[in-house]
Amino acid sequence: xxxxxxxHLPGGTALxxxxxxxxxxxxxxxxxxxxxxxxxxxxxxNEVTVGG
Amino acid sequence: MDxxxxxxxxxxxxxxxxxxxRVAAPPPAADATxxxxxxxxxxxxxxxxxxxxxxxxxxxxxxSELDDEPDDxxxxxxxxxxxxxxxxxxxxxxxxxxxxxxxxGLVVLLFxxxxxxxxxxxxxRKQDALSQELRExxxxxxxxxxxxxxxxxxxxxVPLGEGFAFIRIPxxxxxxxxxxxxxxxxxxxxxxxxxxxxxxxxxxxxxxxxAGHRVGKGSPFLDLDQLQSGxxxxxxxxxxxxxxxxxxDDDPNGVPAQQIVLPTDVSVIAPIPNGPLDGPPGGxxxxxxxxxxxxxxxxxxxxxxxxxxxxxxxxxxxxGPPALSEG
Numbered sequence: 001x002x003x004x005x006x007x008h009l010p011g012g013t014a015l016x017x018x019x020x021x022x023x024x025x026x027x028x029x030x031x032x033x034x035x036x037x038x039x040x041x042x043x044x045x046n047e048v049t050v051g052g
Numbered sequence: 053m054d055x056x057x058x059x060x061x062x063x064x065x066x067x068x069x070x071x072x073x074r075v076a077a078p079p080p081a082a083d084a085t086x087x088x089x090x091x092x093x094x095x096x097x098x099x100x101x102x103x104x105x106x107x108x109x110x111x112x113x114x115x116s117e118l119d120d121e122p123d124d125x126x127x128x129x130x131x132x133x134x135x136x137x138x139x140x141x142x143x144x145x146x147x148x149x150x151x152x153x154x155x156x157g158l159v160v161l162l163f164x165x166x167x168x169x170x171x172x173x174x175x176x177r178k179q180d181a182l183s184q185e186l187r188e189x190x191x192x193x194x195x196x197x198x199x200x201x202x203x204x205x206x207x208x209x210v211p212l213g214e215g216f217a218f219i220r221i222p223x224x225x226x227x228x229x230x231x232x233x234x235x236x237x238x239x240x241x242x243x244x245x246x247x248x249x250x251x252x253x254x255x256x257x258x259x260x261x262x263a264g265h266r267v268g269k270g271s272p273f274l275d276l277d278q279l280q281s282g283x284x285x286x287x288x289x290x291x292x293x294x295x296x297x298x299x300x301d302d303d304p305n306g307v308p309a310q311q312i313v314l315p316t317d318v319s320v321i322a323p324i325p326n327g328p329l330d331g332p333p334g335g336x337x338x339x340x341x342x343x344x345x346x347x348x349x350x351x352x353x354x355x356x357x358x359x360x361x362x363x364x365x366x367x368x369x370x371x372g373p374p375a376l377s378e379g
Binding site for chain 2: 001002003028031032036040041047048049050051
């Protein structure tokens with residue numbers, strides 16, 4: 001998977017590293033600001049009330 | 053054809069790629085097609101694919117030794133690709149699964165980071181906004197219709213999601229102050245401690261019950277288990293301070309200072325904690341609920357406090373009651 005991505009990034013090693021870093025950051029941002037806020041209310045360990 | 057037969061094993065036995073390339077590249081037509089099917093995407097000018105091809109070359113060695121004999125007559129119809137590519141497929145598959153598992157682990161770690169720290173950031177921002185809003189409402193006098201005040205200084209029904217009071221717990225630090233919102237749905241709790249609708253309001257007879265997150269979302273009730281009998285919990289409304297103290301052994305109704313209950317045990321927020329839900333009040337209690345143990349929804353940690361002394365008008369104590377400097 002990662003080898004495949006690396007092979008398909010254009011440019012030399014330095015350019016590839018930059019792009020890889022950008023990709024990692026983009027994925028992290030997507031997870032932190034879109035996926036996690038969406039998935040979190042569906043998980044059980046946030047319940048702090050009684051009776052609910 | 054002969055070139056192919058000769059070229060393939062040679063490429064395998066001499067692991068380095070370059071000599072093979074130089075030998076194999078010049079011959080035209082037939083040989084060229086075999087080359088392209090075998091190594092489809094190796095740009096010659098890039099260093100990485102060349103390195104990547106090395107394991108493949110090493111693999112060639114084993115494979116070619118195995119299927120040298122059948123190839124001699126079959127290579128015409130079927131190039132020796134399938135056997136090798138099956139091995140490659142398995143290796144690629146296994147490597148892919150491994151990478152997926154590692155990635156999944158990292159994603160879970162990132163989720164923990166999100167839960168514990170990132171949600172704090174947004175909750176802090178919301179708390180700041182709420183706090184500012186509430187201060188402005190209070191500063192603006194009584195013309196704000198959102199939080200109607202009762203003649204006795206209590207609060208009537210507050211709209212869901214509306215901040216209406218501050219809670220201070222000196223044991224958690226002098227800077228511990230949170231806006232309390234009406235309602236205990238997730239929408240309210242991400243912003244701060246929430247007031248159980250239909251329980252008493254600050255200072256009223258009955259049970260002023262609050263829920264708050266333990267880990268993440270500003271972690272308002274992270275250290276709830278550290279509270280000890282006699283610790284003050286100060287509630288600030290528009291014009292009054294209410295000082296509650298965590299109950300001791302001498303509570304007239306036998307209410308414990310701290311208990312751990314099942315999530316279904318709603319009697320902890322009854323007018324008299326652990327009493328009947330619709331029973332008459334027997335004092336002015338404050339109850340805090342959060343999850344227990346940390347990171348779990350298995351149980352609830354409950355802390356009970358009772359009103360200590362009379363409400364203190366803010367006009368008499370603009371900087372708060374003396375209890376604030378305890379702890």
